[in-house]
Amino acid sequence: MxxxxxxxxxxxxxxxxxxxxxxxxxxxxxxxxxxxxxxxxxxxxxxxxxxxxxxxxxxxxxxRPNIKRGNISDDEEDLILRLHKLLGNRWSLIAGRLPGRTDNEIKNYWNSQLSKRVNTDKIVTTVTIQPTKHKENDDELNPTNQRQRESPNGGQEEGNSGTIPIFDTNEFFDFSTETFGLEWVNNFIKFGVEQNDLH
DNA sequence: AAGGGCTCCAACCGCCAGCGA
DNA sequence: GTCGCTGGCGGTTGGAGCCCT
Missing domain, CATH: 1.10.10.60 (Homeodomain-like)
Incomplete structure (x- = not known):
């Protein structure tokens, strides 16, 4: 055969x-x-x-050069939590915003540490995202989105029960470049604060 | 000291999209 | 239009090392 x-x-x-x-x-x-x-x-x-x-x-x-291994800092952990809240299990996208970190490492870190904590401690991030009308653009930008939606849990972990966050990733991330500046972090946090202020 | 259970992470697997012939 | 090849992604697994009794 x-x-x-x-x-x-x-x-x-x-x-x-x-x-x-x-x-x-x-x-x-x-x-x-x-x-x-x-x-x-x-x-x-x-x-x-x-x-x-x-x-x-x-x-x-x-x-790969410039790769970081182990010792995920509190800041990085916080970012992973927030990005996972927004993006779901899109590890490559999350990793792309964490300089030197790989999708595999973040996935492992999430599965071994954060997912348990999210489930047990009911960690709730302060960011509340409102749906936007730009969903289709997001799909065009990130082909993996389509696959995520087809996954059994729709790309959302159990700890993320409730409304599915839908937003335009392009508001925060410039996927056309490979730079890893932290300006987007400021925009991201600022956006979260603004959204909270609306409630 | 031993061995059973648990944790972590490197690596594999299956699926899918893009691209060229 | 289709087919096959390749790369990329998320999910899953297996084993090494650690911890506890």
Whole structure:
């Protein structure tokens, strides 16, 4: 029985499990040559018996330069809580606003620490978001939104029961740039204060 | 000291969208 | 228009290490 898809083929042919320092070195060298985009090429040229997806994951979550690991500060935790309240489980978007943090790390942090606290302590952020008429723009901007809505819980954690926050992410985030300035944080907090003042 | 349960996190899996042939 | 390949995403799993009894 031949494999039905490339993914199934990959499952059978590539090695899995923890990466060794030797593999890390080979991967880094290959990425230096081919760039952190063409993962199939990187995987093949590196001589690693790993699939492109695995190489990408390793690079993004571990080898990438300027990556921060562990010791999530109170400020960062507060941001994660607030952003999760607004965005739901859109980890890549949340990570994009936390310099040096990866979506995987934030997802793990949420699942291991924050979700429990949200459920048990009934943490309530002070931000109350009103629906806007720009929902469609949000989808155009972030294709993953559509998938989120199709997920069983609609991208919302149990701790977020109640009204589903719908807002225009573009009001806060400039997705057209890769800069990680903190100006958006000020806008974000200011917006939250304004919304609270209305109630 | 031992072993059973728990926590955390690296890595895998499945799905989907974009793109080129 | 469609098909296959690739990259990106969120969900899930497995194992190493820690803690408690």
């Amino acid at each position: 031949a494999p039905k898809s490339m993914e199934e083929k990959a499952k059978n042919e590539f090695s899995k499990g923890a990466w060794t320092s030797e593999e890390d070195k080979k991967l880094a060298e290959s990425i230096q040559i081919h760039g952190p985009k063409r993962w199939k090429t990187v995987a093949v040229k590196s001589g690693l018996n790993r699939c492109g997806k695995s190489c990408r994951l390793r690079w993004l979550n571990y080898l």
